[in-house]
Amino acid sequence: MGEGDGAGFQPPQKQEQEQWMERALTMAKEALENGEVPVGCLMVYRNEILGQGRNEVNETKNATRHAEMVAIDQVLKWCHQKGRDRKEVFEHTVLYVTVEPCIMCAAALRLLNIPLVVYGCQNERFGGCGSVLNISQDDLLYTGTPFQCLGGYRAEEAVELLKTFYKAENPNAPKSKARKKH
Amino acid sequence: MSPPTWILKMVQPRGTESIGRTWCCEAVENMTWLLKEWIRLKSFAELQILSKILSNPVPIIVSNGLGQFFKGIMEPQCKKQKTRVLSTFTWEVTPVLSDEKLCEVELLEAFAAPIINKKQTSCLIKQLTCLYPLNNLPHIKRVRNCRDKSDHPLEIIICLLRDIPNREVSLNDLFPEAKADGLGEPFRVRIPAYQPLTRSQFEVASQHWPTTFRENKQVTDALQGHLFNTEEKTKMQTFMEKAIEAATVGKKMGMEPVGAVIVNPATDEVVAVGHDCRNGPNPLLHAVMVCIDLVAYSQGGGAFNHNKYHNCCFKAVESFPGEHAINIGKPLLPSNDDSLRENIVNGLPYICTGYDLYVSREPCVMCAMALVHSRIRRVFYATSFPDGALGTKYKIHTKKDLNHHYDVFKGLMEDECQFLLS
Ligand SMILES: [Zn+2]
Numbered sequence: 002m003g004e005g006d007g008a009g010f011q012p013p014q015k016q017e018q019e020q021w022m023e024r025a026l027t028m029a030k031e032a033l034e035n036g037e038v039p040v041g042c043l044m045v046y047r048n049e050i051l052g053q054g055r056n057e058v059n060e061t062k063n064a065t066r067h068a069e070m071v072a073i074d075q076v077l078k079w080c081h082q083k084g085r086d087r088k089e090v091f092e093h094t095v096l097y098v099t100v101e102p103c104i105m106c107a108a109a110l111r112l113l114n115i116p117l118v119v120y121g122c123q124n125e126r127f128g129g130c131g132s133v134l135n136i137s138q139d140d141l142l143y144t145g146t147p148f149q150c151l152g153g154y155r156a157e158e159a160v161e162l163l164k165t166f167y168k169a170e171n172p173n174a175p176k177s178k179a180r181k182k183h
Numbered sequence: 184m185s186p187p188t189w190i191l192k193m194v195q196p197r198g199t200e201s202i203g204r205t206w207c208c209e210a211v212e213n214m215t216w217l218l219k220e221w222i223r224l225k226s227f228a229e230l231q232i233l234s235k236i237l238s239n240p241v242p243i244i245v246s247n248g249l250g251q252f253f254k255g256i257m258e259p260q261c262k263k264q265k266t267r268v269l270s271t272f273t274w275e276v277t278p279v280l281s282d283e284k285l286c287e288v289e290l291l292e293a294f295a296a297p298i299i300n301k302k303q304t305s306c307l308i309k310q311l312t313c314l315y316p317l318n319n320l321p322h323i324k325r326v327r328n329c330r331d332k333s334d335h336p337l338e339i340i341i342c343l344l345r346d347i348p349n350r351e352v353s354l355n356d357l358f359p360e361a362k363a364d365g366l367g368e369p370f371r372v373r374i375p376a377y378q379p380l381t382r383s384q385f386e387v388a389s390q391h392w393p394t395t396f397r398e399n400k401q402v403t404d405a406l407q408g409h410l411f412n413t414e415e416k417t418k419m420q421t422f423m424e425k426a427i428e429a430a431t432v433g434k435k436m437g438m439e440p441v442g443a444v445i446v447n448p449a450t451d452e453v454v455a456v457g458h459d460c461r462n463g464p465n466p467l468l469h470a471v472m473v474c475i476d477l478v479a480y481s482q483g484g485g486a487f488n489h490n491k492y493h494n495c496c497f498k499a500v501e502s503f504p505g506e507h508a509i510n511i512g513k514p515l516l517p518s519n520d521d522s523l524r525e526n527i528v529n530g531l532p533y534i535c536t537g538y539d540l541y542v543s544r545e546p547c548v549m550c551a552m553a554l555v556h557s558r559i560r561r562v563f564y565a566t567s568f569p570d571g572a573l574g575t576k577y578k579i580h581t582k583k584d585l586n587h588h589y590d591v592f593k594g595l596m597e598d599e600c601q602f603l604l605s
């Protein structure tokens with residue numbers, strides 16, 4: 002694999018993983034309360050949160066502004082401000098997210114050489130880590146490096162949050178106050 | 184007085200296809216000082232500029248330096264016509280179809296038998312429909328004509344091999360109770376497992392056993408390269424030239440030489456032009472991602488700052504293609520896609536709904552999926568990419584599980600874009 006295989010990356014201890022996932026789940030719940038897509042997402046570099054995104058599709062009118070992409074931009078910004086080598090940073094950054102990244106985000110994570118993604122429930126509609134395609138592991142020479150996935154952390158809760166959100170999203174369903182902006 | 188413009192008349196010799204990466208133009212006779220040497224051309228636009236300088240009709244050859252590719256005459260264009268007319272194009276677009284439209288015809292083993300007594304035919308069909316209904320094979324015609332080759336006029340499918348336990352059987356085994364009047368000795372045949380989707384599949388299938396076939400004219404035309412007329416091709420070339428222009432600027436700034444243009448096909452307006460910016464501060468800003476964000480800007484949104492890149496720009500749109508655009512642009516598949524309706528939110532389309540993308544290189548997985556999320560209508564690209572997600576490694580635009588599908592065509596100005604990458 003040569004350089005870019007995250008040499009020297011040690012996956013965090015299980016207990017540490019659970020702490021960050023707990024936090025991601027809390028973020029997802031907060032998002033739901035604010036009428037946003039209930040996805041919690043954290044990018045953690047050497048025990049420090051460098052990015053925590055939430056879905057910004059509606060505000061930006063850009064359908065690619067998923068939580069992961071927003072968090073990635075925060076990490077990039079951090080690297081820029083601190084004058085850090087972004088390659089080194091991403092190669093030691095773990096993504097904690099309540100829902101399996103979609104195909105687009107999985108490809109983006111590969112392009113940045115992120116070594117590990119810990120996620121909650123599967124993403125049946127768009128999942129890029131096995132559900133629809135397996136971008137995380139496929140043989141793609143020109144699309145960064147494959148990454149490891151640990152799925153299933155409190156998956157039922159994560160699914161339940163999404164279901165609640167999409168029920169409100171459905172125009173045929175009774176309008177929920179939570180969906181209204183402001 | 185305005186400079187003379189030219190029509191370039193060229194005939195592509197049959198059977199020629201590939202012309203290397205560099206084109207050259209040479210005058211055969213009446214050589215002017217300009218054309219004494221081979222001149223490297225990047226595009227037809229350059230040839231056009233060249234032609235403006237010439238004042239007499241000049242026979243030309245366009246070649247890749249290895250062999251002759253085009254032969255023709257450049258002659259002054261009639262004064263009334265101001266636009267360039269290209270009667271032939273150096274490129275051909277081919278649709279990138281889903282695997283099931285391209286796959287080989289799958290066959291199933293079956294038993295058939297000759298019908299000795301033609302008068303029994305309808306009775307036999309009734310009997311057999313009861314005994315062996317051929318479920319899930321509605322495209323199979325139960326009876327076929329035998330033209331010249333045999334003593335019997337018709338043959339009939341009895342059952343599939345998988346319908347019976349014992350595979351070496353006689354008529355009596357096949358008809359345990361009823362009488363098989365008027366049938367000859369059964370024999371094995373292979374019949375098409377699915378209804379053909381394309382004409383070539385139909386032709387192969389019919390050689391085995393007659394099937395029904397409702398031709399999708401779009402797909403057939405597309406496979407034969409007849410999908411676009413000269414006017415449409417001229418437009419397509421103009422948009423791709425714009426993408427190439429952007430890519431060239433990006434390349435000079437040290438970026439990957441990839442350019443993209445998003446067009447509203449309802450008005451032929453260019454909504455966004457962008458080049459690859461991945462070697463700048465954000466490694467994810469591939470040309471397609473740049474263009475998607477520029478379209479967002481055109482609708483009052485946007486997430487990135489593109490001010491540093493003057494060739495990444497957008498046009499604020501007043502009219503959206505909306506529902507109108509859903510009906511234009513010839514989808515390759517009949518659209519029973521209800522998701523299109525959902526795309527119109529509060530009377531506004533969902534981001535790229537109804538828009539076309541022209542991009543010089545096949546998009547990667549991230550970009551191809553970003554186009555699904557953005558509900559693009561059609562994508563035209565020039566060259567393939569080894570990890571490409573619209574034909575090479577994946578066909579994300581045809582993936583059944585996803586909630587939006589779009590049409591993809593490749594090969595538009597392939598040689599020019601190949602040159603760009605070299
Ligand atoms: Zn995503």
Ligand SMILES: [Zn+2]
Pocket residue numbers: 469470471546547548549550551
């Ligand atoms: Zn890309």
